Amino acid sequence: MAVFTEVTLHAAQALVTRLGLGQVVALRGITSGIENTNYFVDTDDGQRTRQWVLTLFERLSHEQLPFYLHLMKHLAMRDIPVPDPQADATGEILHTVCGKPAALVGKLSGGHQLAPSDWHCRQVGTMLARLHQAGADYPRAQPNLRGLAWWTETVPVVHPFLTLAQQQLIDEELAFQQHLATTSAYQALPRGPVHADLFRDNVMFDGLPGHEKLTGFFDFYFAGVDTWLFDIAVCLNDWCISLESGRLDEQRAQVFLAAYDSERTLTHDELRLLPALLRAGALRFWISRLWDFHLPREASMLKPHDPTHFERVLRERVGNPWHWMR
Ligand SMILES: Nc1ncnc2c1ncn2[C@@H]1O[C@H](COP(=O)(O)OP(=O)(O)O)[C@@H](O)[C@H]1O
Numbered sequence: 001m002a003v004f005t006e007v008t009l010h011a012a013q014a015l016v017t018r019l020g021l022g023q024v025v026a027l028r029g030i031t032s033g034i035e036n037t038n039y040f041v042d043t044d045d046g047q048r049t050r051q052w053v054l055t056l057f058e059r060l061s062h063e064q065l066p067f068y069l070h071l072m073k074h075l076a077m078r079d080i081p082v083p084d085p086q087a088d089a090t091g092e093i094l095h096t097v098c099g100k101p102a103a104l105v106g107k108l109s110g111g112h113q114l115a116p117s118d119w120h121c122r123q124v125g126t127m128l129a130r131l132h133q134a135g136a137d138y139p140r141a142q143p144n145l146r147g148l149a150w151w152t153e154t155v156p157v158v159h160p161f162l163t164l165a166q167q168q169l170i171d172e173e174l175a176f177q178q179h180l181a182t183t184s185a186y187q188a189l190p191r192g193p194v195h196a197d198l199f200r201d202n203v204m205f206d207g208l209p210g211h212e213k214l215t216g217f218f219d220f221y222f223a224g225v226d227t228w229l230f231d232i233a234v235c236l237n238d239w240c241i242s243l244e245s246g247r248l249d250e251q252r253a254q255v256f257l258a259a260y261d262s263e264r265t266l267t268h269d270e271l272r273l274l275p276a277l278l279r280a281g282a283l284r285f286w287i288s289r290l291w292d293f294h295l296p297r298e299a300s301m302l303k304p305h306d307p308t309h310f311e312r313v314l315r316e317r318v319g320n321p322w323h324w325m326r
């Protein structure tokens, strides 16, 4: 469990009072997540009990956070199902709790689909395309802070922890991605705000088994302006693969892409560069998992994700490039 900062009832109540939401009736640390401190908070204002998620940002600064929080508000206002950050009487949505930047957002109903079927992939593909389109006129800009510049800076940091074969793979892939970024086809890819971490555990579904409905995307704290194709690749690499082998499940990948494409038609260059971006998506999470695994931060309870998973995914994407045919 990632509770980097212990939040007292007193501190939670002070925020809830400032937001005019009544009394805190329950406060419990959340037993997952690796970036931020998260708590479920239930409040009662005398009329009704409501459920929230309190996030204390452990790495992101007060300067970086307005991009994410206002993006969530922007998307929520355009009917994309995302948690809406709560404002105080002055309209401020970025708060301070225990000396850390913090936000209080609505709790989404339902749970994760950790073994997704075509049914779930279709809904995620459709909603991702809607999110990209709804975000296109978002006025703030911030690059994907886990993009190429960060990979370039972080690969040397994790290098000493790798075998020679791993060093070779990571170096070659980084060089490949650095070259790709200089090409005119890559630079012309459509772009805008992307979630950039839309894994199975960042989407909620609710409803009876086999009929679950997507209730929301959350955890926007890796979002940034990047190519829409990168977001698609991150999703394919998680929603549409066999977790054991890292191989793409072609059926689910077809369904995901067809659903996305029916909302926003993928361009010729997006289809052509998809195999390269699938590699980029794998590299990005291999690096961050290596970094979290070998250079962990202090946390009261924390279970790092397995880096070897994305090493396998990357080897697969390099060895078996996959092209989608409409
Ligand atoms: N808005 C929300 N609604 C419902 N559950 C949430 C919400 N935000 C976070 N959670 C729960 O908290 C867990 C950890 O949140 P997450 O954002 O993934 O943490 P981290 O940013 O530390 O990786 C999620 O897996 C989910 O169960």
Ligand SMILES: N[C@@H](CCOP(=O)(O)O)C(=O)O
Binding pocket: 032, 033, 034, 035, 197, 199, 201, 202, 219, 285, 288, 289, 305
């Ligand atoms: N999805 C990433 C880790 C980011 O953590 P999250 O809990 O915020 O999704 C991974 O799987 O490596």
